[in-house]
Amino acid sequence: MVDSMASPHPAADAAVTLLRMRGIDKKFPGVHALRGIDLALHAGEVLALLGENGAGKSTLIKVLGGAHRPDAGTIEIAGEIVEIQSPADAMRVGIGIIYQEFNLVPALSAWENIFLGREPTVAGFIRRGEERRRAQELFDRIGVRIPIDAPCGQLSVAQQQVVEIAKALSQEVRIIVMDEPSAALTPSEVERLFAIIRDLRSQGIGVVYISHRLDEIFEIADRVTVMRDGEHVSTEPIEKLTRQRMIESMVGRAIENEFPKHRHDIGEPRLVVRNLTRGKAVRDVSFEVRRGEVLGVTGLVGAGRTETARLIFGADYRDAGSVQLDGRPLDIRHPRQAIRAGICLLTEDRKSQGLVLGMSVRENFALPNLPEFTRGGFLRLGAEREAFAGYVESLRIKIPNQEQLAKNLSGGNQQKVVLAKWLQRNAKVILFDEPTRGIDVGAKYEIYLLINELAKAGKAVVMISSELPEVLGMSDRILVMHEGRVKGIIDDVASATQEQIMTMAVG
């Protein structure tokens, strides 16, 4: 079904086909990132782009956005071949890309950001009134009210995203690419985003939507393109797809059960948290986790889940409250003390908090374990390598060698390296903060298996997650937080529903 390079009537389908990428090929040193990808986007449709991390989605988007130059292949916009050599070129041909990391200057207002670099001027002076008026028109068109004069750094993530969308629209784009736009949004914000996307669609704009959340795909996408290992696997209309089939074409094999939950005997309380408080973020939080138990912790973004975990771990100072481990009170004020006591925290944000990206994976693995890997102050590099090699095998970490820099790994492999470093500690309590965020389906599954194993070994596991299916699928009990407080704890997970959790989470 792939169109040949010499399509006989390129103009015939130009009316509906906004974008056509043909045979896009891109090699990096040691990685064949894209292998002859074809992709078409029609006017007024939402095309979902699916694939595991490392499948090449981001590279493809960067080719489209002018951040990477393809080694081979062509890009046609409305039937005409274009050369996209820079982000400015992409803008000129009508492509707007909204990356996961926003390109906004925090100190500037929404309208200043929208016209940054293209300010309307009179005799060298910026026409501020004109800028502000045009920005307001854009927000009206999107149908969202935003504090237009506030510095963007003070806006919520969802609001910043709207600013990015407005910025793209201000340049008369016909194609908008969104890379994981829902990752940091609350459910109601996601709904609003979808409303915006549907509105854009009705205006004839083509949207490429990238997400790991399959539920969203069903809600918003018209067609779905799946990529795997740099290759195009399939493109099908959404009505022909099931969740199961999408997962299977992403991972390339059959998956029986998305959440492989095992139930174990649950023992004595291990971690007992009482009245933990820090400002307004965490208020009077009490709970306990027992041996062999997985406690799912959920709530809306900003409910205080991450903050609670950080307090237990000593990453922030607490105003009040106590933490007990195996009946022994702990006085933890630094992460060092928590680690020594047997508590570890897998942070939500691996890149900024979990890993030293410029160091090798081996060195990252060893970082909390150096007391164990030193003798007389000197490093035992051999022991370090040997221990890490064990995890590379058991966790199936895909790396060419142990000296690989952490930044060169995919999200799933990075998470595995973080896991390895904490497994080596043999901790008693493991706090997972969004353990599967930004991780592909295959690696997710492996992490679930590992959580099972940790529980089986008698550890107390806290799993913070926004993904309700995951929380329901993997927890023994579920704690729901709202505005810094414990809203409730669900003991009977088997008969709990997403609606029940959401009702608690919204207050």
Added chain:
Amino acid sequence: MNTPSSAADTSSAFGRFLSDYGMVFVLLLLVVLFSVLTIAEQNPTGVDAARQVAGRIVDRYGESAGVIIVTRDTADDRLFAEAIASRLADLGPSVRATVNGSPADARQAIEAVLERGQSIDAVAANNATSNWVIYDRFDEVGREKLVIPEPYTWPNFLKLSNLLGVANQTAIYAIIAIGMTMVIITAGIDLSVGSLVALASVASALVIRDLGAGAEAGLGLMLLGTAVGVGTCGLAGLFNGAMVTAFRLPAFIVTLGMMLMASGLAYRLSEGASIPQLPDSFFWIGGGETMGLPNPVWLMILLYVIAHVVMTRTAFGRYVYAIGGNAEAARLSGVPVKRVQLIVYMLSGALAGLGGIVLASKLQAGDPKFGLMYELEVIAAVVVGGTSLLGGSGKILGTLIGAFIIAVIKNGMNLTDVDPFNQKIVLGAVLLAAVLIDTIKRRRS
């Protein structure tokens, strides 16, 4: 499938060496360049040259020849003359006279020998004294009787004395650059090292002058002076570190403040004047030699070996890199971030202090004007050595290479008579080029 991957391993090991220590090749290239540019005719001196001259006198004029030795009044020439005399005494010829002085002295000596009725068969001279014209004034002597060491062709740059001089001059910068490298790897900076050099020199000079009897001071006092100088600067570094860690002030500002304070303190303590005439026993650290190498060079080598091992083979070194790479991730991994930062700034201060002691010892004075702009020289050495100012990466031995690259360029330009103003321009360009290479390398990876 195994073979290609192991081949890839070796090539990546070589690649890693290149990216870590690629500056070695730049240094070698510079050495070759300046060697070629400074090839010149060399006139040998010293004992070997003297033996050569004595041997040729015996070959040409026999064992009973009468010889006068003509040299200038310099230490090297005296050694040369003594060596010839003692060699000739072994071989047979008799030395009629030895001149250490001017042409007039030589003339008197020749006259005296001729007056005594002795013959002069040969004149042992060196390159300088062979050019004197007095020999032809005497029928009995004449230029044809001159015997001088055989000249040879060799680059001025590669002369042992020049290389040792380069190493000796680099040693102080290189020693200070160890601490600076560690600070920069933690993503910090230390601008106070230049002033701390001055402060250490003044503090130690004051201790030695005021507590001892000045020039008569003994070893104990030398050690005390050194300890006070290094200790003061270590404390100043600790203060820098405390400001950076406890109050999270930018290192640039903190150490800029310390740069001014330490300099002011050095001027106050010394009342603005040099503290000269430190005892000779103090000279040993900065001016002495051991087994042919200047002592500062030995000190530099020792400190680099220790620092290299610390940075590559200890938990502390690993922590330094981790903090510079991502301080928050390091903290959440249980790294004692503040403690490591404190130690690193303290080490930087203490090593600057040690540099100041070496300088004071070499010049036998303490002076608040010492160390001016050293911080920039040292930062330049670190950066040229491949350490990124963004932190998280860099190599101790790279810094040593960086220090030598700068020293070799300076020395080479002096030897090739490059205008001092142009030298500054060249050094600035070298620094920019080093940062440019680093940036390009970063972008590639």
